[in-house]
Amino acid sequence: MNDFTPSRRSFLAGSAAAGASLVIGLNAKGALAAGHDGALVPNPFVKIAPDGTVTVIIKHFEMGQGTTTGLATLVAEEMDADWDALQIEFAPADASKYANTLFGMQGTGGSTAMANSYMQYRQAGAAARAMLMEAASLEWAVRASEITIDKGVVRHGDVSAGFGELVGKVKETAEPPSEPILKEPKDFKLIGQDLLPRKDTPAKTDGTAIFAMDVAPEGAIYAVMARAPRFGGTVASLDDSAALEVPGVSAVKETPKGVVVYATDTWAAMQGRDALSIEWDFSNAEGRSTEEMEAEYAAALDGDGPVARDDAGVAEALETGTAVEAEFDFPFLAHAPMETMNCVVQAKDGKVHIWDGSQFPTVTQMAVGAVTGVGPENTSIETVYAGGSFGRRANMDSDYHVEAAMAAIALGTDQPVKLVWTREDDVRGGYYRPMVKHRVKMAVGADGKLAAWQSDVASKSIFTGTPMEEMIVHDGVDHSTVEGVSDTQYAIPAMKVSVRNMETPVPVLWWRSVGHSHSGYAMEVAMDMAAEAAGADPVAFREELLAGSPRLLGVLKLAAEKAGWGNDLPDGWGRGVAVHPSFNSYVAQVAEVSTDADGRVKLERIVAAVDCGVAVNPDVIRAQVEGAIGYGLSHAMRQKITLDSGEVVQSNFPDYEPLRINDMPKIEVHIVASAEAPTGIGEPGLPPAAPAVANAIFAATGKRIMRLPMVDAGVEFA
Template sequence: MTIQAISTTRRAFLAGSGGLVIGFTLVPKIAAFAAESGEQAGGPDELIALNTFVKVGTDNTVTVLSKHIEMGQGPFTGLATLVAEELDADWEQMRAVHSPADDKIYANLAFGLQGTGGSTSIANSYEQFRKAGATVRAMLVAAAADEWSVPASEITVEKGRVKHAGSGRESGFGALSTKAATMKPPVDVKLKDPATFTLIGQELPKLDTVSKTNGKAIFTLDIVPDNLLVAVVAHPDHFGAAVKSFDDSETRKVKGVVDVKQLPQGVAVYADNTFAALKGRSVLKVDWDLSNAETRSSEQLATDYAKALTDKGIIAADKGDVEKAFGENGLKILEAQIVFPFLAHAPMEPLDAVFIKAADGSLDVYNGAQFPGMDRNTAAKVVGLDPSKVRLNTQITGGSFGRKAQFGSPYMQEAATVYAATDRSRPVKHMWTREDDIRGGYYRPMYLHKMRGAINADGRIVAWDQAIVGQSILGKADLDSTSVEGASELPYDVPNLRVVSHNVKLAVPPLWWRSVGHTHTGFAVETFLDELFQMAGKDPVEARLQQLTEDPRYAGVLKKAAELADWGAKVPEGRQRGVAVVKSFGTYVGQVVEVSAGADGVPRVHKVWCAVDCGIAINPNVIKAQMEGGIGYGLGAVLFDAVTLGKGGSIMQSNFHDYRSIRINEMPHVEVAIIKSGERPTGVGEPGVPPVGPATANAWRRLTGSPVRSLPIVAVATS
């Protein structure tokens, strides 16, 4: 299907033909290629209601405009659940689409601009979307009361039906939506007592599952407008390198290649189809200037990181008197250094974007945008248009894990530069291959942790000294909290604690990776802690509980995970278990892992028992899926993943053969328990990742007798 055919429905849907204003701001009437749930039925004339977050169709469907991108983590379903709960809708009538790009109307309340990340989608929207649903409910009730000439107080709403028991009248939402649009929205609405929830807390099916299963879901890669020009860019093998010269004579001989242009990011090849673009790029000869490039290998970087430990560093935590504590008699002291490699995000869908010039000279951009307003503004600046003339249409996307959440939108800058370099008469799709993505930088930074700990005769940790060396993801010269989170606020009762951070500068661009600083601090803390307890002959669960005295929610998930695993029972021959507990993004997760050694010596993780406390559980089905997915993602990384720089600084990895994900036969059995809670909901997209690495390493150490001092545990050959 062409873009013209598909976009007709989307344009009519988002423009609407009437309005149900609920006290927020009207949705801009933009022409948008909206990513829809796939279960939406009926023609565009049926969706007549319009407001900031909720649309009511004449067919009784309720469509929620998600300000957060749907990339598999469940905001379409979660936000629709919040609306449906307060609206008293039936789940079968709920739909979801992406909202337009607008940093004010659709701001993430945790960020101050529209964006998805930090496991904040539900946490920042919890009351906002419930109020949106409750307000629409009140207006539908007011419309029914006016039409039926009955008191609003006598009207009830249940499972999508508006009823008046006295007269026996009832209606669906659709028949009342036009009249409801004329009703003055209430200034304030009373939200339900959580004890009366009927949908929140239920395992409702995800709204986007069917369309993603039957192939109807539209991703950016699926957008193929007529007369499309496909573009790919040749990038250097060294970070910081620039084009010195290039020879495109062979490239231009490839049938379908249209043009070749030098850009600040590399050399772009334009073609009539993807095959020609890739083939043309493969025969392009580029001479790269390495004068400003990173030419150190990963081994050299590790050596330089160790040298940085002699610098003063930046104090992240300083409690008690660490040096004095280490001088006390009768202590057992342990020291360790742990090296963490660069990690690529490796989402299933690499980066891509489509640019289409409208007849009036404005521009439609389609991509999976975690920061849509930022992407729109970047595209507008590059192509020389006012931002009001650029429509950023957010598409569902096949994963991200932080990859698309880039301040300054460097990918959009490249994509827009590729488009701007043409005469703009043809739509342009700019795309990265898997190799471009793995070798494209914006990695989880490489880190070095130096640890020193002391444990007394009672088996209690009394002193802890930790230094962390790595890039500042935020580019700061002073303390970057993302480098030390999870270490500087150690949850264990340690009277003498010091954490120091050392920022280093590299040409390798850094970025947050699923669970950010907790990817390395959680591993370092929980493995080193476990070694100290083993050195003291203490049970790792009981010892943790003894020093988790400040926050009972830590102990809650640890106890539950241990209970699920029947901790203390006999472990099958040839296996060992490890445990870890990490709080990230406000969510507490405890995990127990059971490991054996495979025939090839590779760790084989058989089972993972996981307990999670994320406050009020909006949808247990989504929470469990995110814990399972996070465990698989984190386990693959700790076992196999590393982006390494070889001799001269060249990037060694390129695809899943040497930067591989965990395979289906390697995925352990996972059991998840959700702790019942009345606390506000917190994130679940990332917190399942941090504990699985240290829990696996702890089990592996107990099985083999060797602690893990560098990751990945299994070195993948790259030569």
């Protein structure tokens, strides 16, 4: 058995069916009119039971970001269903029905859930509504146009019926309309409603919500894995005798991923792992320290690399204008979701079943199907809730699923095998936001305007070597390395952006907001430096450069207005601004910080303005922006992953410290009213947070912060 990385061809072939039905899915005559147990199933996204219960099938899994509420809102709006009675259910792994229309496979990520499902789920609800109205029309011998629906009750004059009463009246030969009529925005009752109760809150509050860590099938065997302490290391020799003496440990097996310890429970498996004696072969492993890697990154920036953007006149402007230079250092970052990686795999009778909070079901089906030999068509996934991800659960290797499948095959059992990663496993041996060095050179002309910009970025590519390489990497440039820079909406007259593709066995992966997580910081701190060199107000300086980008300019003006930009602050306080577009959404933030007599910094307030198109669930949007700010400040203030002789130094939250409740500033989120199609919101709130705070710290102390985390740049927080 070998590691599985699908080729681009197999990746696309495995999800080719997705392109066949991008609107409401299956629509064969009569195929879905008669559902299971007498339910009406007009399309893959809606199920109406004889008791009137409407169930929305959620194709994007819920990891805390609110998709269960968002997608259900779209269906309920168009059906005029009763929100309080509406239920949700996770979709099975089936790309032919539930593909992300922007990915071409079933998957959640990239802040795409609402962007790709907005029309699809509205049409699904409208189609179901039309079928119920037609049934009522025939039953009551009235025109469908005279029928009204409100909160799941269908009416015509004094006659009424609940959805359930009409389910049995839908003819078996009936078919949903191919182009159902959608509501006008002026008629929305749920879309845009503030404080609409979230659909996942009750179950998460009373403990009935099932996460992957809760799954415990009868007869399950528990397992943990010993992995090489250096990336790229392999097992040279193994002595498992002491491990097998640990009470509860039943077996030890070596797999291509590492050494698996099996036991009656996770604790026994962990104790058994601690008792293993393993010699590792590090001949192909990473052996450098962070300091050594940083030196190599700096040396690489002194040379040439692939060019992402090369406008005319950059060199000339840099020679004649007032030079402004900065060099930014960003560390590796772990995702560290609260629920660590885990899943259950059962290989039985030529089929494989997986229980997991599955973010990329199509990739997992392909990967596990290949490793076990049963194929993706015989690999099913039962999706449950996940306690966060931030990109970690969406890797193209399906690493922890493959590990669990290998563990089951190595043991030769048809019992369920539950593989659990500890926090230390994931912090020390998971995937990371790449380490980045970003060198910026700018020129401010005699007229006080920004004349030129040059960015040179050193980073390991995220997408090179993956099935998405052909789509993301062009002429040696991984777009995610320079996104937010080479495609900036600032009207910079001359710009050059180049990359240095660094190599290391350390596995890298998208992390919340991907490249924007570092490019937004470099762009916005450097932009502040340019404004300073020009003697200009930071907001006014940006406004002039964004005159041709009305939506980005709009959030900048709104955030500045709501924050009281230009108003006086108490002594020792500072105010900073940052604005950054990502995932087709626009976010600006103004931060305020204070300093005490000892120079310690306290984050006081962040005012955010966001334009993400139609605000389907304003409360969810605010929560997402608040969460993204908190997550972004965690990495900006204290978090980093460093290496010592190739081994990760950090292991858990005490030394990979997240934001504390006393660190969290007061946050205000202002949402721009928009009729544009919904765009991403899970990630866009993160990129402006750190630079807005950094610019506020400069305003308060006169200190520019070029290295993250900020504590490594000498900032002490109160």
